Amino acid sequence: MEVCPSCFADTELKAFISASTTIENCKVCNAQNQPTMDLKELMDFFQELMDNYTPVDSGDSIKNKIQGNWSFFSDHQVAETILNYLLPKLNTSIHNANTPVDYIQEITNNYGYWETLKHELKWSHRFLSNLDQLLELGWDGFFNTQYRLTSNTTLFRARVHHRSGDQAYNHSEMYAPTRDYAKGGRANPLGIPYLYLCDNQETVLYEVRASYLDELSIASFKLKQNNEFVNIVDFTEDTPLFQPEMIQETIMGKLLREKVSKDLSKPMRRYDSEIEYIPTQYICEFIRIYTGASGVRFASSLHPSGKNIVIFNQDLLDCTQVDLHKVTTFQLNSSEF
Structure with a gap:
């Protein structure tokens, strides 16, 4: 099958596949004049991939499992055609x-340890955990989905004003609180300030929970x-599955990052206990020490x-600009007060 x-x-x-010199009409997806490749050349990859799954009595099919986690095939019908052939x-x-399949036990034990670690850090042993x-x-190698932040990228941070008519905060007031005032957050422990930023101004508005007619300062950082x-x-990066001879590590890393990312993304609520933040604080420190990364x-x-x-x-960053804004019905408007 081509x-x-x-x-x-x-x-x-x-x-x-695009590197193939054979150009034909594809009989699987009906695309015209495409580079084509015999599936025999991909047999080793698919064998290695299937070695990471085991049949179960009920659950997601192998087709849905691969598509759900990876969006590997162009659509479900193509997935079914290729898998039934292979x-x-x-x-x-x-x-x-x-x-119906599940991941083999080695994989489920690996990413499943995140729940065990969370429980241990919160309720058993916090400072002498089992590194x-x-x-x-292999967790030190699973946070390798990194991107380069350069000086061409602008990031944003906001502070909501407590009363109307105030001037914008000055540049120095838009950084993280000093260690004496730094509360524990999803990423930083109590007393160790990290700088929380967003990739666009609209997201900042949501993250500070700004309400209609709120006035706020939005700072630009570079x-x-x-x-x-x-x-x-980068916990947002799509990880390609086609990495021959590294498939199991690729699967383990992606599933672990998804678990951690879900907890990092949880909004902080006023009634949350700081104990809930300890596991993500711990993993961010693990990332900082064992990957040498400058952030997440x-x-x-x-x-x-x-x-x-x-x-x-x-x-590492400069606050380059601070603008005063007011929240209108559905948008953020710059304003002079």
Whole structure:
């Protein structure tokens, strides 16, 4: 069976097939005049992929499991066609595209340890946790989805004014609180300030929970010019599955990052206990020490199209501008007061 790049959504696999010199009409997805490749050339990859799943009595099918976690194929029909062709030719007990499966125990134990660690940090032992266990699980290598923050990128931070008619805060007041005033947050422990930023002004509005007619200062931040770039661990990046000889590590890393990202993105509520923040504070410190990254980026739960960026060392950035704004019915308007 011949397949083409349009059969898949995985960027790495699309690029791999696109390098083929054979140009034909694809009989799987009906794309015209495409580079095509015999599925036999992908048998080793799919064998390695199937080795990470095991049949179960009920649950998601192998087709839905792959698509749900990875959006690997272009659509479900293409997934079913390719899997039904390949599975009988592989050394696997997964019979067809609709066989219910789960991940093998080695994978579920790995990402499942996040829940165990959370419980231990909150209720058992906090300061002498088992770092050796995390390193044995390979977690120090699972936060490698990093992007480079450069001085060309503008990030934003807001402070809501407590009364109407005040002038905008000055630049120095838009940084994180000093350590004497730094409360514990999703990423930072009590007394250790991190700088919480957003990738656009609209997300900032949601993150500070600004209300109609609120007045606020919005600051722009950029990486200092003497820093060419810094690396940020990115919990929002789509991870390609097509990484031969690293498939199990790729799956483990993605599933773990999804677990951590979900907890990082939870909005802070007034009645939350600071104990709830300890696991994500811990993992951010683990990332800072074991990856050398300068911060983390994760999805905003309050504004789904926006991203939050936490910088561990705020001295890496300059506050370049502070603007005064007022919240109108559906938008943020700049205003002179």
